[in-house]
Amino acid sequence: MTRALLPISPVCLLLFMWVVTIFFGTLPFAFPETFRLALYFLARQGMTPDDFTVMGAAWLLVALSVFVVSSVAIAVALPTPGPFDTSIDFNKAAQITFSLNLLFLVVTFLWVFASAAKMGGFRAMIILVQLDALEAREALLDNKLFTGMRVIYASLPATGAMAAAILAAGRKTGLLAPVERRMATLTFTMNLIVLLLLPIVMSQRLLLLQLIMAAYFSVCMVHRKLVGRKYIPIGLGLFMMTWIGRESLTNATIEASGIEVGIQKLFFYFTNDLLNSFMPINEQFDHTLGYFSFKFITYFTQTEGILRDVLAERLEAMGKIRGGGSWSILTMPYVDFGAVGASIYIAALAALSIVVFHKGTENVIWAAIYGQFAGAYVLCTHAMYFSHTNFFAMMVICSLIGKYAGRRSPQVG
Numbered sequence: 001m002t003r004a005l006l007p008i009s010p011v012c013l014l015l016f017m018w019v020v021t022i023f024f025g026t027l028p029f030a031f032p033e034t035f036r037l038a039l040y041f042l043a044r045q046g047m048t049p050d051d052f053t054v055m056g057a058a059w060l061l062v063a064l065s066v067f068v069v070s071s072v073a074i075a076v077a078l079p080t081p082g083p084f085d086t087s088i089d090f091n092k093a094a095q096i097t098f099s100l101n102l103l104f105l106v107v108t109f110l111w112v113f114a115s116a117a118k119m120g121g122f123r124a125m126i127i128l129v130q131l132d133a134l135e136a137r138e139a140l141l142d143n144k145l146f147t148g149m150r151v152i153y154a155s156l157p158a159t160g161a162m163a164a165a166i167l168a169a170g171r172k173t174g175l176l177a178p179v180e181r182r183m184a185t186l187t188f189t190m191n192l193i194v195l196l197l198l199p200i201v202m203s204q205r206l207l208l209l210q211l212i213m214a215a216y217f218s219v220c221m222v223h224r225k226l227v228g229r230k231y232i233p234i235g236l237g238l239f240m241m242t243w244i245g246r247e248s249l250t251n252a253t254i255e256a257s258g259i260e261v262g263i264q265k266l267f268f269y270f271t272n273d274l275l276n277s278f279m280p281i282n283e284q285f286d287h288t289l290g291y292f293s294f295k296f297i298t299y300f301t302q303t304e305g306i307l308r309d310v311l312a313e314r315l316e317a318m319g320k321i322r323g324g325g326s327w328s329i330l331t332m333p334y335v336d337f338g339a340v341g342a343s344i345y346i347a348a349l350a351a352l353s354i355v356v357f358h359k360g361t362e363n364v365i366w367a368a369i370y371g372q373f374a375g376a377y378v379l380c381t382h383a384m385y386f387s388h389t390n391f392f393a394m395m396v397i398c399s400l401i402g403k404y405a406g407r408r409s410p411q412v413g
Helices: 002-010 010-031 035-046 054-077 092-118 122-131 132-141 151-155 155-172 179-198 207-224 231-250 258-282 297-299 305-308 312-321 334-357 364-378 389-405
Strands: none
Touching: 002 179, 002 207, 002 312, 010 035, 010 054, 010 122, 010 258, 010 305, 010 334, 035 122, 035 258, 035 389, 054 092, 054 258, 054 334, 092 122, 092 151, 092 155, 092 179, 092 297, 122 132, 122 231, 151 155, 151 389, 155 207, 155 389, 179 231, 179 312, 207 231, 207 364, 231 258, 231 312, 258 297, 258 334, 297 305, 305 312, 312 364
């Protein structure tokens, strides 16, 4: 393991995000007057401090221990990373990334324009988002031109982060031509602008955070050290602009400024996510046998409906063991498999993550793939992003770019 990259390793990111979540997630209960809006949002989900239990804390400690032990064991067993692979054709990779990204953007804008037209124009769409964000979201989904269109929109962080990794590799090796450098720069810039604006009306704000984090982590992996730390606050500031813009739009009836609503909603999510991690441990229920942890498989095999029918009674009980959103990386496997099965799942995920982290220092494609892994760990207390269709699609896109980029032609001396 490269020591300079230890702060962005899976273990460190996981532990850091849990510390952050516990700290910010408990503040609304400690200062109820200050965080009255956050507590109001929590009350709408039926969540209270009583959801914190010793049993829940014990499970989280066990799950964290399993993750850490598995990670350390694999890291010790892996050899020292080899030299950075410069045989990949960075120019071809930049061309493929640019072309693929352009296709994604065209499809996304067709979806937006078609949806706006059916809703009566962009103004009508914005008004619907203000009045009922969930209904607006359903209307967008109903207006998809084909199955999988939403996944294409959600794949923009993959091509954006890949472009950032290619730019870093080009700077490191000097093997990226000026035209392809501009292609990669344009790819990242376009995606950043699109994901700054579209989530305000289309939801999925976390795509912007995933792009920013994945791009940053990918660049660090290529350089084998933390770089550009001064840009982290800028990236987080851009995310907060979109976050506050969305919350101002969807909570227009609340008597508070957009900034206050946005910040209070952020604290709500930290608390909501923390309580979601405790709630299932406090209840008796029938486990869902991988329905949530392997949801990407049922999506791409079109078997989600079949499995939902088979597990209908078990899934119906899920509303009682969570508030808003989903479960964390340590709790979702427990919901699916119980303590023993979840421990095996968590150990396997930790091992896979360490292997990808190791390979990410040797190859620009693996650097971009680990960027997505690291971004998923930033979100690990909010959701089990590794089970998400979007994450799997990003892995496929990065892999395909690597496959078709090929190798550079040998130089004739």
